[in-house]
Amino acid sequence: MPSYNLFTCSNCENHFRVLWPDPLPNHFHLRSKIKIVCPCGEMTELYAFLLDRILQAPDSTMPTVQVESVSSRDPSPEPYARAKWQQGIFLRRAARVKARLANLRIFIVEASVGIHQHSKKRLKRLSKLLICGLAAVGAMSRDG
Numbered sequence: 001m002p003s004y005n006l007f008t009c010s011n012c013e014n015h016f017r018v019l020w021p022d023p024l025p026n027h028f029h030l031r032s033k034i035k036i037v038c039p040c041g042e043m044t045e046l047y048a049f050l051l052d053r054i055l056q057a058p059d060s061t062m063p064t065v066q067v068e069s070v071s072s073r074d075p076s077p078e079p080y081a082r083a084k085w086q087q088g089i090f091l092r093r094a095a096r097v098k099a100r101l102a103n104l105r106i107f108i109v110e111a112s113v114g115i116h117q118h119s120k121k122r123l124k125r126l127s128k129l130l131i132c133g134l135a136a137v138g139a140m141s142r143d144g
């Protein structure tokens, strides 16, 4: 049955069809850690067994990523590797939302500072007018 492996990047969350080295190294095992570099620049190392296996012929329009390296079999893989991998994707998503909110906050602060600066400028102009006015009054009183 035709099938392919699907990789989801924890940074950009895009899906890719995994291109394996040909030939596959002899030391390859599902407990091998493979290294994948996403087009977004994110480098990921994960157990081969964490890749989703899609049981259908690959769609030719689907973007691909290459397996850069294959480690030898890990004799004692981390417990809960799958849960941790999924949690990692979730945490990265939460961090991105948080960063977006922080950016929004910076924008609001900058906008309010902008308004503040604007009124400062107006105050400066007003005080200049006031000084000119006082000077004129002073000159008038001297003349008078």
Ligand SMILES: [Zn+2]
Pocket (backbone or CB within 6 Å): 009, 010, 011, 012, 013, 014, 038, 039, 040, 041, 042
């Ligand atoms: Zn990515």
